[in-house]
Amino acid sequence: MIFHSNPPVIEVSHLVKFFGDVEVLKDIDFKTYPGDVICVIGSSGSGKSTLLRCINMLEVPTGGQILFNGVNIMDRHTKITEYRAKVGMVFQQFNLFNNMNVLENCMTGQMKVLKKSKEEARATAMKFLTKVGMESFIEAKPHQISGGQKQRVAIARALSMEPDVLLFDEPTSALDPEMVGEVLEVMRDLVKEGLTMIIVTHEMAFARDVATRVVFMDKGVIEEEDTPDVIFNHPKNARTQEFLTRFIRNT
Amino acid sequence: MNIPIMLASTGRNFWDWVVYLLHVGGHDLLRGAGITLLLALTGTVIGCIIGFLVGVVQTIPIEPQDLLIKKILLKIVRWLLSAYVEVFRGTPMIVQAVVIYYGSMQMLGIDMSAMLAGFVVVSINTGAYMSESVRGGIYSIDKGQTEAAKAIGMTHFQTMFSIILPQALRNILPQIGNNLIINIKDTSVLSIISVTELFFTSKTLAGTYYTYYQVYLITCVMYFIMTFTCSRILRWYEKKLDGPDSFNLTSAGNAEKKGNNMRKGLSMQLFSRQPTGARSAMR
Numbered sequence: 001m002i003f004h005s006n007p008p009v010i011e012v013s014h015l016v017k018f019f020g021d022v023e024v025l026k027d028i029d030f031k032t033y034p035g036d037v038i039c040v041i042g043s044s045g046s047g048k049s050t051l052l053r054c055i056n057m058l059e060v061p062t063g064g065q066i067l068f069n070g071v072n073i074m075d076r077h078t079k080i081t082e083y084r085a086k087v088g089m090v091f092q093q094f095n096l097f098n099n100m101n102v103l104e105n106c107m108t109g110q111m112k113v114l115k116k117s118k119e120e121a122r123a124t125a126m127k128f129l130t131k132v133g134m135e136s137f138i139e140a141k142p143h144q145i146s147g148g149q150k151q152r153v154a155i156a157r158a159l160s161m162e163p164d165v166l167l168f169d170e171p172t173s174a175l176d177p178e179m180v181g182e183v184l185e186v187m188r189d190l191v192k193e194g195l196t197m198i199i200v201t202h203e204m205a206f207a208r209d210v211a212t213r214v215v216f217m218d219k220g221v222i223e224e225e226d227t228p229d230v231i232f233n234h235p236k237n238a239r240t241q242e243f244l245t246r247f248i249r250n251t
Numbered sequence: 252m253n254i255p256i257m258l259a260s261t262g263r264n265f266w267d268w269v270v271y272l273l274h275v276g277g278h279d280l281l282r283g284a285g286i287t288l289l290l291a292l293t294g295t296v297i298g299c300i301i302g303f304l305v306g307v308v309q310t311i312p313i314e315p316q317d318l319l320i321k322k323i324l325l326k327i328v329r330w331l332l333s334a335y336v337e338v339f340r341g342t343p344m345i346v347q348a349v350v351i352y353y354g355s356m357q358m359l360g361i362d363m364s365a366m367l368a369g370f371v372v373v374s375i376n377t378g379a380y381m382s383e384s385v386r387g388g389i390y391s392i393d394k395g396q397t398e399a400a401k402a403i404g405m406t407h408f409q410t411m412f413s414i415i416l417p418q419a420l421r422n423i424l425p426q427i428g429n430n431l432i433i434n435i436k437d438t439s440v441l442s443i444i445s446v447t448e449l450f451f452t453s454k455t456l457a458g459t460y461y462t463y464y465q466v467y468l469i470t471c472v473m474y475f476i477m478t479f480t481c482s483r484i485l486r487w488y489e490k491k492l493d494g495p496d497s498f499n500l501t502s503a504g505n506a507e508k509k510g511n512n513m514r515k516g517l518s519m520q521l522f523s524r525q526p527t528g529a530r531s532a533m534r
Contacts, residue, residue: 060314084401084402085404089402091398091399091402095396095399096396096399097399097414099414113409137500139500139501141494157403158402
């Protein structure tokens with residue numbers, strides 16, 4: 001067991017999610033500590049994305065609870081917009097705002113949600129756009145840049161809110177193989193800076209390199225959760241072994 | 252009764268009549284056209300505002316964790332709004348004009364001028380059509396952008412007004428144009444409550460000189476000039492909203508070294524629709 005001196009940032013307990021009659025998440029328990037980089041792996045339909053979307057309340061959980069710094073976010077009195085401003089999200093399909101240019105994409109949340117001044121928002125946005133190497137594209141509209149560039153802007157947009165935790169929902173799955181690298185590189189930099197991240201991914205090599213913990217999900221349950229070394233080299237669970245063998249054979 | 256014979260005996264041919272009618276009635280016809288345009292433009296603008304408000308309310312999501320009172324209130328408001336849309340889409344504007352003009356007097360004791368009644372009828376009629384277009388426009392924007400806006404903490408209304416509606420507006424601009432053109436033509440039904448728009452003026456002029464063909468041919472041309480001009484202006488505006496095809500790299504563009512052969516400190520225009528060269532430099 002890894003020793004943690006701080007209390008968890010996000011604590012999911014007994015989380016259940018139904019879509020109609022289908023139980024997508026079954027009694028999920030899972031903790032994220034400050035500085036953690038958690039990679040969630042598993043086959044499609046195993047509930048990884050749903051778990052991530054539940055953490056951000058984009059899907060409303062059917063049962064259980066999610067604590068953020070000890071506060072239950074499913075409580076009616078918790079201001080969900082304030083919570084979301086502290087938990088960033090990067091999507092598979094980038095989801096940039098198409099009516100705004102790259103810079104405006106990174107400024108609008110700061111101005112509308114954090115109520116920052118235009119100058120302040122601009123400075124912060126430029127700082128993070130420079131970090132992802134997109135500072136020269138600030139005038140471009142989303143349809144004018146490539147997929148990898150879009151995803152880097154999306155990461156800068158999420159970082160501009162200066163969140164406590166950043167969630168990634170398969171950030172490289174919609175990219176051409178040659179663009180995956182540039183996005184993973186940006187993410188590696190974030191890991192070095194100690195940002196707390198939960199990453200749903202199919203990039204096993206990346207997960208092995210950067211994760212502090214790897215979570216393997218199958219059919220709506222967490223089958224195994226351990227260090228990358230254990231998961232990738234000596235998995236204990238039969239399903240984990242099966243998944244990884246099949247995955248390695250296919251790639 | 253003997254007017255046509257009188258006119259026939261004056262010996263004017265077709266084009267003489269057109270020139271003569273333009274001379275005696277041109278001023279009235281122009282004023283009629285002006286009123287037609289005023290009605291159509293105002294009606295379309297107010298109709299769009301109504302349409303946007305209705306469209307936004309109709310698309311407020313009901314979440315399972317919302318308070319019961321909010322759910323009930325929203326359901327009632329939605330029912331009323333869809334009733335409004337169905338009634339005004341489902342009855343002819345000419346009938347609505349009569350019912351509103353005479354009805355407001357008899358039932359409510361409001362003495363509206365025919366002109367005011369005209370504005371009201373065109374606006375709420377357009378509003379009914381537009382609210383459906385707006386609803387479609389809102390649904391045409393992919394859900395991902397709404398989710399991204401929510402994920403950075405925006406409220407439903409912030410998301411709507413800064414992200415979704417500007418894009419929905421662009422997408423339904425052809426629909427707005429359609430409505431404007433329909434309104435220019437359909438304000439002619441307001442002649443039934445004697446609004447002195449172009450059709451009413453034409454009818455009067457044609458009746459006075461008993462020259463239906465000539466007068467209505469002039470009217471026809473006038474309507475066409477109005478609709479054609481409006482449709483061209485809207486097309487130009489659509490282009491303008493889309494913005495330029497290219498963008499400028501800001502001068503500190505040394506981050507993208509790959510294929511970037513521009514001189515330092517100089518900004519370069521890249522044409523995104525250009526198939527080779529510039530495009531690949533961008534990527």
